[in-house]
Amino acid sequence: MTTIQWFPGHMAKARREVTEKLKLVDIVMELVDARLPLSSRNPMMDELVQHKPRLVLLNKADLADPRITELWVKYFRSKGLDALPINAIKGEGLPKAAAEAKRLFGPKMEAMMKKGIRPRATRAMILGIPNVGKSSLINRMAKKTIAKTGDRPGVTQAQQWIKVGKDFELLDTPGILWPKFEDPQVGLRLASTGAIKEEILDTEPVAIYIVNLMNSRYKNVLETRYNIESLPENPREAIEVIGRKRGFLRHGNIVDLEATWKLLIREFRGGQYGRISLENPQDLPVEEVQAEPAVKVSAKVEQTTPVAQEADLAGKESALAGVESSSTDETPAGEAATPEVEVKLAETTTVE
Numbered sequence: 001m002t003t004i005q006w007f008p009g010h011m012a013k014a015r016r017e018v019t020e021k022l023k024l025v026d027i028v029m030e031l032v033d034a035r036l037p038l039s040s041r042n043p044m045m046d047e048l049v050q051h052k053p054r055l056v057l058l059n060k061a062d063l064a065d066p067r068i069t070e071l072w073v074k075y076f077r078s079k080g081l082d083a084l085p086i087n088a089i090k091g092e093g094l095p096k097a098a099a100e101a102k103r104l105f106g107p108k109m110e111a112m113m114k115k116g117i118r119p120r121a122t123r124a125m126i127l128g129i130p131n132v133g134k135s136s137l138i139n140r141m142a143k144k145t146i147a148k149t150g151d152r153p154g155v156t157q158a159q160q161w162i163k164v165g166k167d168f169e170l171l172d173t174p175g176i177l178w179p180k181f182e183d184p185q186v187g188l189r190l191a192s193t194g195a196i197k198e199e200i201l202d203t204e205p206v207a208i209y210i211v212n213l214m215n216s217r218y219k220n221v222l223e224t225r226y227n228i229e230s231l232p233e234n235p236r237e238a239i240e241v242i243g244r245k246r247g248f249l250r251h252g253n254i255v256d257l258e259a260t261w262k263l264l265i266r267e268f269r270g271g272q273y274g275r276i277s278l279e280n281p282q283d284l285p286v287e288e289v290q291a292e293p294a295v296k297v298s299a300k301v302e303q304t305t306p307v308a309q310e311a312d313l314a315g316k317e318s319a320l321a322g323v324e325s326s327s328t329d330e331t332p333a334g335e336a337a338t339p340e341v342e343v344k345l346a347e348t349t350t351v352e
């Protein structure tokens with residue numbers, strides 16, 4: 001059993017801060033992790049952003065399976081949201097993103113001009129969960145132009161704006177929101193990519209999750225990486241074989257499992273297994289994608305696993321943070337054997 005501890009007060013605070021900042025901008029750039037675009041979204045996003053134009057940026061696209069990223073772009077577009085893959089570190093996709101942001105603000109700008117208001121730069125803010133790449137994106141955009149436009153009065157405090165190109169401005173502090181945690185599988189996906197700190201999640205279930213994912217979706221990658229002819233189906237046995245092969249042995253020729261779990265997590269996060277996507281729109285329940293002509297659903301949905309929830313979790317969280325209880329409703333193949341994770345809310349532990 002693994003426990004993710006969570007402090008719902010953070011949700012409420014983040015929500016307040018984001019709501020204030022939203023008043024200052026014309027459009028929102030919602031940053032998600034291209035490898036797990038659903039688990040790395042915040043459940044409050046739609047409610048918070050409402051009718052403000054929004055651009056979904058699938059960041060870390062360099063680490064994700066490009067074929068699946070393409071499907072995600074179509075998925076979001078079919079939901080009426082503009083979406084683009086980016087790499088915030090290298091800046092790939094950013095000129096397109098800035099142009100798209102400007103385009104999204106176009107109708108409002110025209111309306112303003114009709115009222116005699118002088119045209120001005122499109123103002124945007126970046127929103128996303130921790131570790132999704134918000135600072136990297138801001139730094140990358142800032143590096144290009146460096147010039148800050150100076151203070152402009154905000155609602156509660158002065159805000160800095162970063163000028164990007166000649167008619168686009170970015171708020172220099174991102175809005176941080178939290179991922180949804182009710183679904184244990186979501187916790188494991190987030191932990192696998194590093195969005196949840198290791199201290200709050202045991203390494204063993206994360207390593208097992210990774211091995212299951214690789215075995216079901218990216219066959220033979222582990223075998224090739226560790227030069228093993230054939231790994232056992234059972235993830236625990238597979239981990240032992242990998243540990244032994246790598247020479248992680250303790251006194252008495254016993255495999256150091258802890259060291260092997262950490263190796264698997266480190267190498268997965270580091271991209272040593274190649275470009276891997278943890279979520280695929282084709283795994284979504286059929287009704288989720290049926291209304292979407294752009295997304296071809298070829299995979300049969302095998303089953304959906306009920307979410308193991310603490311009885312008081314949903315109520316407690318929604319009461320404190322105004323969050324609807326929600327989950328991704330899908331369990332991709334290979335995740336069924338993952339150990340159960342208990343998700344708990346805690347008043348004392350914070351997740352940053």
Ligand SMILES: Nc1nc2c(ncn2[C@@H]2O[C@H](COP(=O)(O)OP(=O)(O)OP(=O)(O)O)[C@@H](O)[C@H]2O)c(=O)[nH]1
Nearest residue numbers: 059060061086087088089130131132133134135136
């Ligand atoms: N490979 C790759 N790594 C990225 C990309 N964008 C960000 N990263 C890495 O992801 C990690 C988190 O990036 P940050 O920019 O600190 O993320 P953040 O959203 O600002 O994180 P918080 O400050 O925790 O909210 C860092 O190690 C970055 O180097 C990307 O496009 N590709």
